[in-house]
Amino acid sequence: MIRFENVTKRYADGTTAVDGLSFEVCRGELVTLVGPSGCGKTTTMKMVNRLTEPTSGRILLDGEDIATLDPVRLRRRIGYVIQQVGLFPHKTVLDNTATVPHLLGWQRARARKRAAELLELVGLDPSVHGERYPDQLSGGQRQRVGVARALAADPPVLLMDEPFGAVDPVVRERLQSEFLKLQETVRKTVLFVTHDLEEAVRLGDRIAVYGRGRIEQFDSPAAVLGAP
Ligand code: ADP
Ligand code: ADP
Numbered sequence: 001m002i003r004f005e006n007v008t009k010r011y012a013d014g015t016t017a018v019d020g021l022s023f024e025v026c027r028g029e030l031v032t033l034v035g036p037s038g039c040g041k042t043t044t045m046k047m048v049n050r051l052t053e054p055t056s057g058r059i060l061l062d063g064e065d066i067a068t069l070d071p072v073r074l075r076r077r078i079g080y081v082i083q084q085v086g087l088f089p090h091k092t093v094l095d096n097t098a099t100v101p102h103l104l105g106w107q108r109a110r111a112r113k114r115a116a117e118l119l120e121l122v123g124l125d126p127s128v129h130g131e132r133y134p135d136q137l138s139g140g141q142r143q144r145v146g147v148a149r150a151l152a153a154d155p156p157v158l159l160m161d162e163p164f165g166a167v168d169p170v171v172r173e174r175l176q177s178e179f180l181k182l183q184e185t186v187r188k189t190v191l192f193v194t195h196d197l198e199e200a201v202r203l204g205d206r207i208a209v210y211g212r213g214r215i216e217q218f219d220s221p222a223a224v225l226g227a228p
Contacts, residue, residue, distance in 0.1 A: 006021070008020055018040040023215060031191055033194070080158075083161060093134065097119055122144040159191050160192045161193045
């Protein structure tokens with residue numbers, strides 16, 4: 001589904017963020033990228049939706065070299081959730097969630113119906129939370145809206161960059177278990193960045209353990225934890 005072939009990224013200032021990465025993520029698989037800050041996890045994600053381009057090597061999505069795909073069309077196939085989800089402050093939560101269907105040209109009523117379904121999918125009540133504005137939600141609720149919005153166009157791929165990193169531990173744990181349940185239903189191909197090994201182990205079907213610009217281990221949670 002997603003395949004990195006000897007991908008290197010050197011930024012303009014000479015920093016090598018990612019150095020000869022090769023790995024493959026299967027359809028419907030949730031792979032967590034774990035490692036300390038600055039080891040290239042976010043750069044890896046950004047190359048998948050062409051926010052930044054590899055210096056060398058290539059990335060294939062369903063066998064197609066993404067460098068040959070139109071970035072806008074590519075991003076329709078990829079949902080993206082970041083740590084501080086940017087919601088439009090002057091739009092209700094429902095309208096925020098309906099933005100992507102709307103951009104896809106859906107009629108307003110259909111887009112709003114889809115948005116309501118998505119909010120329910122992430123555990124929010126459309127008739128209550130949907131009518132609020134982003135600053136009337138908790139941090140955890142805002143992250144759920146971010147997940148709902150990323151799922152709006154039903155993309156096969158989800159990129160999640162520390163999506164639960166800014167909420168307190170109790171909320172994080174709830175978001176994690178909700179996300180696992182959600183993933184059982186939607187079965188996206190997911191790349192999930194975290195610096196928390198516990199989170200990586202809990203969520204990942206497989207785990208990519210990063211060291212400076214490289215993947216040092218790519219294996220099941222049990223293997224990463226050193227179990228037999
Ligand atoms: P992580 O997500 O693991 O924290 P990043 O991919 O953000 O790592 O960063 C990897 C390395 O690349 C770091 O040394 C970082 O400082 C550097 N880096 C990231 N973005 C840029 C950029 N736009 N320009 C120059 N260096 C960058
Ligand atoms: P955010 O404010 O959280 O960055 P946007 O409102 O820009 O999110 O985008 C909403 C959705 O549209 C994302 O989940 C993603 O699928 C897609 N998208 C839009 N712009 C981009 C982008 N520059 N990079 C990646 N995905 C994008």
